Amino acid sequence: MPGKRSDCPVAHVLDLVGDRWTLLVIRDIGVLGKHSFGDIAASPEKIPPATLSARLDLLLSNELLTKTEVSGGPGRQYRYALTERGVDLLPVLVTMMQWSARHDPDTIISRGMRKRLKEDITGIIDGLRETALREQ
Amino acid sequence: MPGKRSDCPVAHVLDLVGDRWTLLVIRDIGVLGKHSFGDIAASPEKIPPATLSARLDLLLSNELLTKTEVSGGPGRQYRYALTERGVDLLPVLVTMMQWSARHDPDTIISRGMRKRLKEDITGIIDGLRETALREQ
DNA sequence: TTTTAATACTTCAATATATGAAGTAAACAT
DNA sequence: ATGTTTACTTCATATATTGAAGTATTAAAA
Numbered sequence: 303m304p305g306k307r308s309d310c311p312v313a314h315v316l317d318l319v320g321d322r323w324t325l326l327v328i329r330d331i332g333v334l335g336k337h338s339f340g341d342i343a344a345s346p347e348k349i350p351p352a353t354l355s356a357r358l359d360l361l362l363s364n365e366l367l368t369k370t371e372v373s374g375g376p377g378r379q380y381r382y383a384l385t386e387r388g389v390d391l392l393p394v395l396v397t398m399m400q401w402s403a404r405h406d407p408d409t410i411i412s413r414g415m416r417k418r419l420k421e422d423i424t425g426i427i428d429g430l431r432e433t434a435l436r437e438q
Numbered sequence: 439m440p441g442k443r444s445d446c447p448v449a450h451v452l453d454l455v456g457d458r459w460t461l462l463v464i465r466d467i468g469v470l471g472k473h474s475f476g477d478i479a480a481s482p483e484k485i486p487p488a489t490l491s492a493r494l495d496l497l498l499s500n501e502l503l504t505k506t507e508v509s510g511g512p513g514r515q516y517r518y519a520l521t522e523r524g525v526d527l528l529p530v531l532v533t534m535m536q537w538s539a540r541h542d543p544d545t546i547i548s549r550g551m552r553k554r555l556k557e558d559i560t561g562i563i564d565g566l567r568e569t570a571l572r573e574q
Numbered sequence: 575t576t577t578t579a580a581t582a583c584t585t586c587a588a589t590a591t592a593t594g595a596a597g598t599a600a601a602c603a604t
Numbered sequence: 605a606t607g608t609t610t611a612c613t614t615c616a617t618a619t620a621t622t623g624a625a626g627t628a629t630t631a632a633a634a
Contacts, residue, residue, distance in 0.1 A: 306544070307484075308481075309546040310482070310545075310546065311537075311539060312461060312462065312465050312534045313462060314538045314542045315534040316461060316534075321456060321458065323592095325448060326446075329446070339610075340609090340610060343611095346443070346444040347446070351611085351612065352592080352594085352613075352614085352615095353591095354612090355611085355613075356591095374602095375603095375609070376600095376601055376603065376609045377608080377611065378601065379601080380611075387541050390541065393536065397529040397532075397533050398451040399448060400526075401451055402450045402451055406450045409447040409450055410445040411447055458621095475581075475582050476581060476582075486621075486623065487583065487623095488585085488621080489621065491584075509630090511631070512578095512629090513581025513582065514583080516581090
């Protein structure tokens with residue numbers, strides 16, 4: 303594998319998604335149910351289109367995403383979805399949410415989610431996983 | 439907070455540790471028990487000293503690490519350790535390990551750890567947490 | 575007391591990556 | 605044909621990363 307810095311399991315994941323944007327793309331698709339370039343670009347963090355394009359290409363080539371052409375409205379229409387490899391990154395996002403729930407006073411998490419992050423993190427992960435796999 | 443892109447809990451963690459190196463520094467200190475600049479720099483990923491220096495400064499200013507002067511051998515001696523905020527990032531590393539255990543055929547994880555990642559991830563997290571808090 | 579060795583950095587020029595603004599192209603409706 | 609929507613690309617600028625080399629501090633050895 304090119305660009306692999308070591309055989310450490312943590313390093314390998316960081317080789318794939320270790321930057322400021324990639325996991326937000328995974329969040330948009332896998333947690334927020336966004337599946338188009340425009341919807342992802344419209345997220346509040348305002349990823350620049352060139353950066354989004356580059357990240358989508360990397361995620362596709364690492365088989366964390368699929369891209370399929372769809373028809374319907376005007377303009378080009380593509381649908382991005384997580385592969386199983388991509389879905390399996392969702393637990394990383396959930397532990398990040400858990401950190402922010404504990405340590406970031408500004409973080410926006412519903413009361414119910416906050417409770418589940420403390421008491422039923424496995425349930426959150428299983429729920430996200432099932433939803434995301436269904437959206438493939 | 440400066441540099442915060444949104445109030446999303448995932449985005450906030452990525453504002454703190456979203457790059458190729460920062461979580462490897464957390465790994466070295468919190469999982470591998472390394473506490474000096476030199477030991478961290480000697481890890482197989484070979485972080486350049488200027489990068490390590492920059493990352494340590496960021497981690498210190500975000501209160502994920504502490505730095506204390508120690509005496510003993512020759513040269514300057516400092517000891518880096520995780521704060522509780524830093525320790526609470528270890529679950530993120532564990533879920534990354536879990537991903538690699540599933541999806542990276544080259545990843546180096548002991549048979550016992552592999553089994554626990556499947557069956558007792560909470561136990562792994564609690565164990566790491568206690569060790570890391572003791573090493574503060 | 576000078577020298578040596580060890581540790582923890584800093585400096586700097588080169589390279590790589592990220593960004594924002596603007597432009598292009600394809601599909602469809604009118 | 606024209607306009608609108610979507611999905612990008614292009615490019616110049618800004619920022620970040622890298623590797624090699626150098627500096628500073630401490631303590632032990634000669």
